[in-house]
Amino acid sequence: MQRPPTFAAFACATAVILLTACAGDDKDTEPPAPPPGVTAQVGSATSVHVMWEQAADNKAVTGYDVFQKGVKVKTLPAAKRMVDIDRLAPSTAYSFTVRARDAAGNLSAPSAAVPVTTPAPTPEDTKAPTPPTALRGQVDGSRAVTLSWARAADDLGVTSYDIYQEDSRIHSVRGSEATARVTGLRPGTVYTFTVRARDAAENSSSDSDAVDLTTASAPGDDVPSTAPTDLKATVRKGSVDLSWTPPETGEPVKVHELFLNGKPATTIVWGVQPPAGTVTYTLTVTDKPGTRYSIKIRAKLPDGKWGDFSAQRTVVIGSQSQ
Incomplete structure (x- = not known):
């Protein structure tokens, strides 16, 4: 004869239902914070370099969206926090914001808007700037370095300096600056940096002399470097x-x-x-x-x-x- 369910069986079934309901309530509904430190710097008469700092989230940021006056123009993974916006119009005012995304699809509020105006075109300019000189570097702990250099010369003016690490451009600053702080590096790692100057017609100089910098080891990491x-x-x-x-x-x-x-x-x-x-x-x-x-x-x-x-x-x- 089949026995009727016991009270214990009903209790277990109820517990399973409650646990299932609780698990469904664990959905991530909290959006990331807006990305801080957004900057927009002219790269040429038709390009702007946008950079920002890492946004905070209760779990993890998975990507960033870049907007120009509310229209999305770029989507980037979480590891990348800089981008060139190309094919812009010369002598034109623009405004950029950045929003962070998480794995649940939550989108942050827009960052503070950053205005920038592209310079006038220089269609006849085919002469590249001279390379920056006297490149020096200082290690700032285990994850950052500061670079400085002597400014380059150009017949019409340098609009930006591009920082390269092993042939990959990783940072840019405006042409009026001669220093740059590079962050997001790995502890105990050797890096080789060079700098190129760029003008409004997108002419780039050759590389500066290289500088080698080794970031400090992480706290408690006494493992010696294995690099030649x-x-x-x-x-x-x-x-x-x-x-x-x-x-x-x-x-x-x-x-x-x-x-x-x-x-x-x-x-x-x-x-x-x-x-x-x-x-x-x-x-x-x-x-x-x-x-x-x-x-x-x-x-x-x-x-x-x-x-x-x-x-x-x-x-x-x-x-x-x-």
């Missing part, structure tokens, strides 16, 4: 001479990997006993004069893993290295 140091690159006829100091690992470093323009190019292997101290390698090149190479090195550690990358060096075939 003192990388030097000298252009010769048909080759590039490289030299560097392998990292201190407690054992000889027998293998290094050489990267050209961000991609692995060759593995350098020494025998049972690699050279002590500074090591050298000659890279044969067959490309025509004017070809540009970005070079960096990493070592294979005794545990078989690859270590951190060295600072990057940029050379141009047929000219001296940077």
